[in-house]
Amino acid sequence: MEKFVIEGGAPLSGTVIPAGNxxxxxxxxxxxxxxxxxxxxxxxxxxxxxxxxxxxxxxxxxxxxxxxxxxxxxxxxxxxxxxxxxxxxxxxxxxxxxxxxxxxxxxxxxxxxxxxxxxxxxxxxxxxxxxxxxxxxxxxxxxxxxxxxxxxxxxxxxxxxxxxxxxxxxxxxxxxxxxxxxxxxxxxxxxxxxxxxxxxxxxxxxxxxxxxxxxxxxxxxxxxxxxxxIAPDHIEIGSFMALAGVTGGELTIKDTVPEDLRMIRLVFERLGLKSTMIGNDVHVPGNQHLVIQSDAGGYTPKVQDGPWPALPADLTSVVVALATQAEGSVIIHEWMFESRLVFTDKLQLMGAAITICDPHRAIVVGPRRLRGQRVESPDIRAGMAMLIAALCAQGITEIGNIRQIDRGYERIDERLRALGARITRVEDNSIRG
Structure with a gap:
């Protein structure tokens, strides 16, 4: 068994080529x-x-x-x-x-x-x-x-x-x-x-x-x-965009399919994360102040996943992690899977302000300064959400059960280190109950 050991606080900047979908x-x-x-x-x-x-x-x-x-x-x-x-x-x-x-x-x-x-x-x-x-x-x-x-x-x-x-x-x-x-x-x-x-x-x-x-x-x-x-993975692209946003880094993601990113970029912009398209490349400017856009009349906005072309359900966990670092409140409605939001207790342990309303809905209030903790990854996308949280957290975070993350993200630790992340993969000899 292996785990990731992550020291948060380093901006992720540079250029990345997304893996195949x-x-x-x-x-x-x-x-x-x-x-x-x-x-x-x-x-x-x-x-x-x-x-x-x-x-x-x-x-x-x-x-x-x-x-x-x-x-x-x-x-x-x-x-x-x-x-x-x-x-x-x-x-x-x-x-x-x-x-x-x-x-x-x-x-x-x-x-x-x-x-x-x-x-x-x-x-x-x-x-x-x-x-x-x-x-x-x-x-x-x-x-x-x-x-x-x-x-x-x-x-x-x-x-x-x-x-x-x-x-x-x-x-x-x-x-x-x-x-x-x-x-x-x-x-x-x-x-x-x-x-x-x-x-x-x-x-x-x-x-x-x-x-x-x-x-x-x-x-x-x-x-x-x-x-x-194989076409580039729009879920991975969205994940890297969020990683840049929460760490304040400036990132360019090469050779994307712009049409696949329209809803992702729209939702991220509602959470305060701006991006631009330069040909087929996505550029995320650095040092963004993330502010959640309220609905007209000052109402709390809602982010909801759904069948394409709605926000992909596989990005819901990433959106939750991104929202913890954005100023304001947002309702996350996981329309498709009733257990997707269960992982948020790990982010709460790290200091996130997340209220679970029911199996499909959560309210996230930000920004919150997260603290490093020992957590386990229950699934692929929750594992990425924990990586996002760990890389902007204060102190050291250990993420166990990383075989879940490896199921969906190719050499993620090597690619993150190339962008400036302080992350290492080590043997995990801890005893789990």
């Missing part, structure tokens, strides 16, 4: 199962969740080859196994993204319940509904068994009961290898969903409505290999 890389890796030809992927983040997905593919019989940097070549031509290993599958929630490709290519899939962050109930029903709409039989027990009819999956016109990101991705993956035209309504449209759709087009599928909530997929009976570069 974790939530884009995982479904795109799953898409390699749709063809028996080579697929070469670039800008793949070297993180634990990606390692887990590659291990899953290898366990099914795929050949996986890393080359220089973040490039990986995957060939699933030798895959014949359709039962996903339980231990590997329970490491990450994205393991369930293998269901759609296995079902479409082989006519069957046996999946363990997926793992992932414990941030509240995360339904699998939208996945099952999509597979049933395509004609599959679904059995839910200790394992989940999906079986296509004798003639294979059939195209459909399907309305999702919620715009689930992973269920939309699973539906896209299955429909791309189902001949005919399928329509997915109330689809998720997050940047990583769009990136997956662009990659499936390179493989031979035809997809219309990318970026909207109605997607029309004309699938093929055979898809081919391709080369694809």
């Amino acid at each position: 974790k939530n884009g890389a995982l479904p795109i890796l799953a898409a390699t199962l749709l063809t028996d030809e080579d697929v070469t992927l670039r800008n793949i983040p070297r993180i634990k969740d990606v390692d887990a997905m590659l291990a899953l593919l290898a366990s099914l019989g795929a050949a996986v080859t890393w080359s220089s940097g973040g490039e990986v070549r995957v060939n699933t031509g030798a895959v014949s196994r359709t039962s996903v290993d339980r231990e590997l599958g329970e490491r990450i929630r994205a393991s369930f993204l293998l269901a759609g490709p296995l079902l479409a290519r082989f006519g069957r899939a046996e999946m363990p319940p997926p793992g992932g962050d414990v941030i509240g109930r995360r339904r699998l029903d939208p996945h099952f509904d999509a597979m049933r709409a395509l004609g599959a039989d679904v059995e839910v027990g200790a394992n989940i068994r999906l079986t296509a009819p004798a003639g294979g999956l059939a195209p459909c016109d399907f309305l999702m009961d919620e715009p689930s990101v992973m269920a939309t991705e699973n539906a896209l993956l299955a429909a791309a290898l189902t001949p005919g035209t399928s329509v997915i309504r109330n689809a998720a449209s997050e940047p990583h969903v769009q990136d997956l759709a662009r990659m499936l087009i390179k493989m031979g599928a035809q997809i219309e409505g990318i970026g909207s909530n109605v997607m029309m997929v004309t699938g093929r009976d055979r898809l081919h290999g391709c080369e694809h570069t």
Whole structure:
């Protein structure tokens, strides 16, 4: 076990290049199962969740080859196994993204319940509904068994009961290898969903409505290999912007997709953090005085996450940490996951003024001078929020269970040190109850 030891108070300044989108890389890796030809992927983040997905593919019989940097070549031509290993599958929630490709290519899939962050109930029903709409039989027990009819999956016109990101991705993956035209309504449209759709087009599928909530997929009976570069991670970009803001540093984030950042920059500006776009680069000026903008009439403003293009739920924890250093009050409404805000007790321990109203809402009053403490990271995004708090806190903070942070942020300690952070990774030999 390892931990981070952080001495706060140093401004984070300089230039950073964002890693590839974790939530884009995982479904795109799953898409390699749709063809028996080579697929070469670039800008793949070297993180634990990606390692887990590659291990899953290898366990099914795929050949996986890393080359220089973040490039990986995957060939699933030798895959014949359709039962996903339980231990590997329970490491990450994205393991369930293998269901759609296995079902479409082989006519069957046996999946363990997926793992992932414990941030509240995360339904699998939208996945099952999509597979049933395509004609599959679904059995839910200790394992989940999906079986296509004798003639294979059939195209459909399907309305999702919620715009689930992973269920939309699973539906896209299955429909791309189902001949005919399928329509997915109330689809998720997050940047990583769009990136997956662009990659499936390179493989031979035809997809219309990318970026909207109605997607029309004309699938093929055979898809081919391709080369694809994973888009930059807008969640990581938002995290670095917040890190600069709370430490007073001047930061430039290179090679972003400006369209993916519009809501993030708007919400951050309401919390007093200004940024500018210079081409595709985001520039965060240094020494900003963060002041929360009240709503008209002096009312306390609310920041609420939601399906794209609303604020991404994965940035809610980061927003909470940023708000602790901004002057004024703000209501944070975590609309999607009822356990996302549980981690705020760690920030309260450090001195933050946060009142939990109910499982979905918190009031943050700032600014508060935070103090270094010993804390544990319960999930990826809470871990980043604790890093943000630690880097602007007075004194030393120790963050345990950092494997959670490593699941989503590539070499985060090395990259933060390059920006001026005082952070070290050491062995954690403490005894936990």
